[in-house]
Amino acid sequence: APVAAAPVAAAPAAPAAPAPAAAPGNLAASGPAARKLADEKGVDASALVGTGKDGRVTKGDVLAAPAAPAAKPAAPAPAPAPKMVWAAGTQGDRPRAAQEERVRMTRLRQRIAERLKEAQNSAAMLTTFNEVDMSAAMALRAEYKDYFEKRHKVRLGFMSFFVKAAVQALKEIPAVNAEIDGTDIVYKNYYDIGVAVGTPQGLVVPVVRDADKLDFAGVEGTIAALGKKGRDGKLSMDELTGGTFTISNGGVYGSLMSTPIINPPQSAILGMHKTMDRAVVINGKIEVRPMMYLALSYDHRIIDGKEAVTFLVRIKELIEDPRRLLLDV
Template identity: 70%
Template structure:
């Protein structure tokens, strides 16, 4: 008995997907829960597994096809005896055919032409002509088959033959032309682009990223404000406690947990930064689901830390580590990617010193972290070298005023420069 393989429910607001690749071929035996095909949505890549043991009898939607929820992808036959598709165009002859040698005269002609340096020059003659830059068209061959000998070149030199003015391909037997390196095309000649280009179909994830980022630019009144933070105290705190933290919690103490906690503290004070515009309404959210942007080979994704205000430092670090691994392995679920209220993007891991992050709709603000770099700063009237980081907050001016955006960033700066504020929630 056969059963249809269908597109499963893809998650909130997702109605269609693209068939990324089939993991099995028609005729392959599959076990229950074994992956059959990968589907790519605008947010995640997911696998469709076999509902039972059987054989893949038919593929209905090929790779690259766009399919909706509930659409047929293929047919799975029950048991191991389901029919297999015949292999395509791989029929073998009953007996190996003997390879007939090429006609002796043709093989001999080809060998002679190769050994005569492109079919017109004898080797010594060719070298001498190159040294004097002679035009091949001005030389007359007296050798066998009209080939040009060394003596022919010497006579041309003594007779004052003119050097070649431009490259000139020489026709070979059969009407094809052969380029002679001595008279190659000029360096200024354009190189063909066709063989140096690769056209790749844009993935659904990449198209969605492009659409959403352009949507943010077109619909939001987006501005960016900057500040800088002295990371000395935070780095000292981390260095002092990182070994004990890792021994107790089994996870390394990074910078992201401090930034998440600092942002939550600032968001509580300035609720407009945690809100969104919905038509003619402003939606203020009294929960803090913090998105953490992660770069993957497939594109940028933003998995979400749920209720970050209730998480400990260790829980924040563990969740960020788990989400980062799932993102790089393509294992994020729809639940991991939906519902964020505010986003943190760390361009510093790639060496970015300063940037203007783009909003992640429908959110109204995003914090950009950057590279920590030692710079001279004035501290108590003295110039000191401190590890500094530029911070940037891009925000939607339709809902967030400049005062709120600047105050938010100052609160984040204060929490990072004095980590005790985060622990005491002040």
């Protein structure tokens, strides 16, 4: 029988040639609109296949291209280490707390702090200065102090001279004895003079009521009584409030000059200081006189500079010739 021929395997097909890589577009010849759009999208236009004439990349080629992946945001900079702040009333991590003593403020000290800060925050505060020759006042006091004390049972000090001088000057310059209430100025036709007194608990300012109606003995007696009550911690609120003007004497502690802080709602405060012998020119000659610097702090919202200076000069004139205090001139 005939034998069938063995099948012949077909020759394997030759592998297909790889498609030619698309030529990059002609970016140089592309229009400015296509290049600008490519920059905005973050597309590398030089890698695009241009479909325009001569292989130019068109705006359509750029729009069809996938946008470049967004860059990862930069890692945030580490936050700076917080500064150490110690809360009021707590020790926190104070490095030398073991060597410190913490004492709670008394109610009086807290109130003093509040009032002083209130004055600085609310008033347009300014200070003017002058100096006074204490020769005549010292001579008058030296001549009559023993008789005065024997007669009135109270010592004659210099504070009564300044209280009486302040009352007379306040009558002449009423703005210094006034206060601001909202949009009004309240002029006071009474003279309640606060006298700053140092106590173991802090500075207090008891008020000498109706000082214009008191003589020297009445002023000195009232100040002595209020001072004792202050040192004993027995002053009432009524005795500490309602003053129209204040006098502070830093000279008892040795202060030569200061800028006292107004006692709100008052508009001014007079600062006395230490009396010291200094060389001054009197009638063309150099003489040594007991001199004291005076300071007037005032609220510039209500008191003009001219008024403040005039007031302080009037104080100076009255102290340098204390007979005027007796004659009201």
